[in-house]
Amino acid sequence: MIAVVKDTATPEQVDHFVSWIEGKGLSAHISKGDNTTIIGLVGDTTQVDPYLIEGMDIIERVQRVSEPFKRANRKFHPLDTVVDCGHGVKVGGGTFNVIAGPCSVEGDNLIRIAREVKAAGATMLRGGAYKPRTSPYAYQGMGEKGLDILCAARDELDMPIVTEIMDPRDVDKFLSRNIEVWQIGARNAQNFPLLKEVGKTKTPILLKRGIAGTIDELLMAAEYIMSEGNPNVIVCERGIRTFETRTRNSFDLNAIPVLHGLTHLPVCADPSHATGHTRYVTPMALAATAAGADCLEIEVHDDPKHAWSDGAQALTPAQFRDAMARIAKVREAVTMEVE
Amino acid sequence: MIAVVKDTATPEQVDHFVSWIEGKGLSAHISKGDNTTIIGLVGDTTQVDPYLIEGMDIIERVQRVSEPFKRANRKFHPLDTVVDCGHGVKVGGGTFNVIAGPCSVEGDNLIRIAREVKAAGATMLRGGAYKPRTSPYAYQGMGEKGLDILCAARDELDMPIVTEIMDPRDVDKFLSRNIEVWQIGARNAQNFPLLKEVGKTKTPILLKRGIAGTIDELLMAAEYIMSEGNPNVIVCERGIRTFETRTRNSFDLNAIPVLHGLTHLPVCADPSHATGHTRYVTPMALAATAAGADCLEIEVHDDPKHAWSDGAQALTPAQFRDAMARIAKVREAVTMEVE
Amino acid sequence: MIAVVKDTATPEQVDHFVSWIEGKGLSAHISKGDNTTIIGLVGDTTQVDPYLIEGMDIIERVQRVSEPFKRANRKFHPLDTVVDCGHGVKVGGGTFNVIAGPCSVEGDNLIRIAREVKAAGATMLRGGAYKPRTSPYAYQGMGEKGLDILCAARDELDMPIVTEIMDPRDVDKFLSRNIEVWQIGARNAQNFPLLKEVGKTKTPILLKRGIAGTIDELLMAAEYIMSEGNPNVIVCERGIRTFETRTRNSFDLNAIPVLHGLTHLPVCADPSHATGHTRYVTPMALAATAAGADCLEIEVHDDPKHAWSDGAQALTPAQFRDAMARIAKVREAVTMEVE
Amino acid sequence: MIAVVKDTATPEQVDHFVSWIEGKGLSAHISKGDNTTIIGLVGDTTQVDPYLIEGMDIIERVQRVSEPFKRANRKFHPLDTVVDCGHGVKVGGGTFNVIAGPCSVEGDNLIRIAREVKAAGATMLRGGAYKPRTSPYAYQGMGEKGLDILCAARDELDMPIVTEIMDPRDVDKFLSRNIEVWQIGARNAQNFPLLKEVGKTKTPILLKRGIAGTIDELLMAAEYIMSEGNPNVIVCERGIRTFETRTRNSFDLNAIPVLHGLTHLPVCADPSHATGHTRYVTPMALAATAAGADCLEIEVHDDPKHAWSDGAQALTPAQFRDAMARIAKVREAVTMEVE
Secondary structure (H helix, E strand, O other): OOEEOOOOOOOOHHHHHHHHHHHOOOOEEEEEOOEEEEEEOOHHHOOOOOHHOOOOOOOEEEEEOOOOOOOOOOHOOOOOOOEEEEOOEEEEEOOOEEEOOEEEOOHHHHHHHHHHHHHHHHOOOEOOOOOOOOOOOOOOOOHHHHHHHHHHHHHHHHHOOOEEEEHHHHHHHHHHHHOEEEEHHHHHHHHHHHHHHHHHHOOEEEOOOOOOOOOOHHHHHHHHHHHHOOOOEEEOOOOOOOOOOOOEOEEEEHHHHHHHHHOOOOOOOOOHHHOHHHHHHHHHHHHHHHHOOOOEEEEOOEEEEEEOOOOHHEHHHHHHHHHHHHHHHHHHHOOOOOO | EEEEEEOOOOOOHHHHHHHHOOOOOOOOEEEEEOOOOOEEEEEOHHHHHHHHHOOOOOEEEEEEEOOOOOEEEEHHHHHHHOEOOOOOOOOOOOOEEEEOOOOOOOOOOOHHHHHHHHHOOEEEOOOOOOOOOOHHHHHHHHHHHHHHHHHHHHHHHHHOOEOOOOOHHHHHHHHHHHOEEEOOHHOOOOHHHHHHHHHOOOOOOEOOOOOOHOOOHHHHHHHHHHHOOOOOOOEOOOOOOOOOOOOOEEEEEHHHHHHHHHHOEEEEEEEHHHOOOHHHHHHHHHHHHHOOOOEEEEEEOHHHHHHHOOOOHHHHHHHHHHHHHHHHHHHHHOOOOOO | OOOEEEEOOOOOHHHHHHHHHHHHHOEEEEEEEEEEEEEEEEEHHHHHHHHHHHHOOOOOEEEOOOOOOOOEEEEOOOOOOOOEEEOOOOOOOOEEEEEEEEEEEOOOOHHHHHHHHHHHOOOOEEEEEOOOOOOOOOOOOOOOHHHHHHHHHHHHOOOOOOEOOOOHHHHHHHHHHOOOEEEOOOOHOOOOHHHHHHOOOOOOOOEEEOOOOHHHHHHHHHHHHHOOOOOOOEEEEEOOOOOOOOOOOEEEEHHHHHHHHEOOOEEEEEEEHHHOHHHHHEEEEHHHHHOOOOOEEEOOOOHHHHOOOOHHOOHHHHHHHHHHHHHHHHHHHHOOOOO | EEEEEEOOOOHHHHHHHHHHHHOOOOOEEEEEOOOOOOEEOOOOOOOOOHHHHOOOOOEEEEEOOOOOOOOEEEEOOOOOOOOOOOOOEOOOOOOOOOEEOEEEOOOHHHHHHHHHHHHHHOOEOOOEEEOOOOOOOOOOOOHHHHHHHHHHHHHHOOOEEEEOOOOHHHHHHHHHHHOOOEEOOHHOOOOHHHHHHHOOOOOOEEEEOOOOOHHHHHHHHHHHHHOOOOOOEEEEOOOOOOOOOOOOOOOOOOOOHHHHHHHHOOOEEEEEHHOHHHHHHHHHHHHHHOOOOOOEEEOOOOOOOOOOOOOHHOOHHHHHHHHHHHHHHHHHHHHHHOO
């Protein structure tokens, strides 16, 4: 962390600041320029609040130079984390997985869709039982009954299930059903009580980036979970909010190679929510794979126009099979040896 | 709501769509242009999911023309809502109030600061006991002990207190202490379980706009609270995330007159979080007042450089007194009669 | 285009508005709802200014439902445009091309780099002679001498050259040298005098999206060029400005399939400027190819750390060869037949 | 400027980098931390390209700590610049001015509107003769005839005129008519040939912030003009592009106090373009004044619904008089002495 000192600071004030820094167990290195004096704060700065320093009279600006996340940081943990999701599915470390299924669990059609996606090569089944919806008047999900339908599909098909948890009070419902992967949605990307609560388990967490979350904030959210003791986090790019309105979100695929550089955690990408329109899902699923995603999450529905939510972005099973064939070819491009 | 029909749609498909719409209790008006056919969906469209329709084969695009919020909508409730916060403080309907106090409750200094802000004209006291922090390693607040310190200040000074609730499991702690105004922070602007839970009380809620929340989403969050039975919502602009990095957020003051047009709820503005730097707080507090805010929330600390959080944006009591004098003059500009 | 009428409008006012619309050669279709009246404006609305209508007393809001661009619109020109760039290079219509070379023309090394990129499979050579730089103190390019160096490389290698034009007064310099493809940079995406000037030629234009330009604005800029008589436009996604700071821009790859749906013009993508860092260029070049780009523009330099501008994002020739091999494999995924 | 060195750098590489820095006439200060080594580059770094350094093998990241603008920088020029616009009008240094008039010059009504705005207290007259329009099919302005109409109004009313220049080839037309203030619009905020051309004159320039321009980029654009020899620049906040769609732009009023801190140049604000709707113009004009603007630019039209462009955001003369009375009162709040 560096602090830029104001021109008006006296030497005494600078000395006083340096003492304060040293009192925090850090050391301070001073660089005096013609117009600017910079103080480098050296040591474990993850616990120093930059805004606190910026509030001091003599300080003009503060900038972090090392990342504020530790457990999620590749510098301190160079090898890829592999998250074991059960039923033989491992995410990260050179593997490639596709999570597929409907946006919402709606009833009997779940098992039909599940069979289709498994046959096409999906390794995990998704479906929402608790749905975060912008409007209180929109469909809010089947709740526990939806969880049971998911579990029945898992038991029949021997594949892990992925479903969203929105409320820290629901942890027991998820634990008692041994739900393999808990999704934290974009709207809860900074719901710290929820992050802490799921951090107290060892369950794999599929953590989505907030709609206005920076890459660093995504990793700080992962850090919340990991600092409570749960190392099994998969981070997921799912589109960010920008000024462009032709798509529901802007899919920030740059985040995939950036995340691989910053963290050892596996990186997932969700082309369905990141585009919001069926016709863009396959090209963007290919693009996410090409950018180096370890995992994709894709919405599939056998009757999208009657789906209870987000039908506009679901692939049909036939479209999903087409996408999977192309994705496999793109993976070859990513993993092949070039002499 | 209008649906733009694709060129390729057959008359039979359009008829089928119209029947489907009518089956939902809406009526459909068709406008055929040279290149485009538009179907207007008329009736109560708040319960229709535009994404569902956009998923249909024959539909190119769907646009809402009426707002998806009802209880918060000024069209259905033209008169300003006045929220009674107790201790004689009423927000909205032509009144003007200032909430002031430290970012976090830290201990004995709260009562000192509280006396200062009350003397300067603040009508409500703020202070955080539960702090949402980006880093799990940053200070997380005093919790219940902080609530008790706030309550003691309230009792001594006879002024309502405003403090943040982050977890639906904390409702009883807030209710049992009769905390006058519960703040929902920007990070929880779409934490729907929390919104529903506070909606089951009658307590005034100070609802902050999400960092990437549109004005419509802010009103939909208010709608979540109101649809559970609590009409006492104050909406608050506190800065949005943009590409500009010289300030912590971009203060979207346009939102103030826009909100006054769309909703009958009182509108608050928070220049402290919207700027992130002490030196911008006073001018932006004046600007928010000039734009027509009903209420301001301003951080004040008597020793900002040692504050436990957000010291960089707190005014000193002397700065706050200066700001209050200018704010009073700006209010004259807003409310004066011009012949 | 639809106009939403205010509740307060009288029938006489609506009649008066309808007459005014009809006087413009359009027809008006009225849909009366319980809370909202909508008037559909039908006919050629490309010449109607929505802001003009929105300024009228009785109008609440105006929304376009058909696109404001005509010549660039796939609806009126369903077949892909193929832009002939000379030397046998055709862009669009199922072809695939890569433009490569240094950010700036610097001197003798251009021909060396050009030979490398040609050998690796690039079909066009790029290099900047006029450089738009944020700072007046940064290197501004070699000017005409740079153009001559480019032309010499073109003549030796028989490949078209691509270089940026910034000033309408430079058109003659470009024309007299028969420069094959003129690039309009992101900062000039709405420099209308420049767009009109290049529209008066028949030269292929590589038109970059503005840093805050919507997809529709990119197509309106193309429309400026096309409306002056030049149909040879290649549109190019090169990253947009968002709140994310880990990369120079956010690469909006969603724009590629969106553009293919809206326009018949070929679509290029520039992973170098869209990321700003060498280490992200190859994955994002693959991603852009996977998303369906017709053409890529990639910066290559044989000594990036001494490049005069943008060295941070250039590939070395060896990295470029690796990228080209993978890109070819990704193209197979995009173009293969899936039964 | 500081450079963060990668963990993998050898001492020899660091030494080599330091020599290179010193060869540029700068000095280098090294701070070694546990996880990070930082090198401070000290001296005149305005001519160092941070991207060049970031391209080097051993460098992880580069951050500026001092501003890249010099002539516009308050550090080197602490006193406010006062721009003399002729006819007795001086902008900056504690003065307050309002520019008013129609969006476009349309003909005879200009002089009528001009008399109204002058009577209400405006000190400068605006009107566009060259109009940058998103669509090539929209009205593009009267051109030279419009300039002549403006000059006639100026001569009758003895007040400076403000009008937009879009093309470097138009400089002579503006010079020969002695047009007092030349406006550079948001779309040309990085049109460097135009900025340089107007920099060769001594004419006051009203320089608008780009729609996605940072505050620093606005000051770098000013620097382009000033580095050519023209010190008479007024910078203008006019709204930025964000995700919010209820207003045409988001008015970044934080920029006003930020600019006052960074630069000695006068700061203008344009509530008409920043909101796009008449009903928000007055509150936001008050807000901009309260935030400390030295100058406002407001669109006024005596028949907004028939205006040729931007009628939706023009005030009527009566509305403008009301706004001016309130603005005067807000100025009292800004300038009053508080004991």
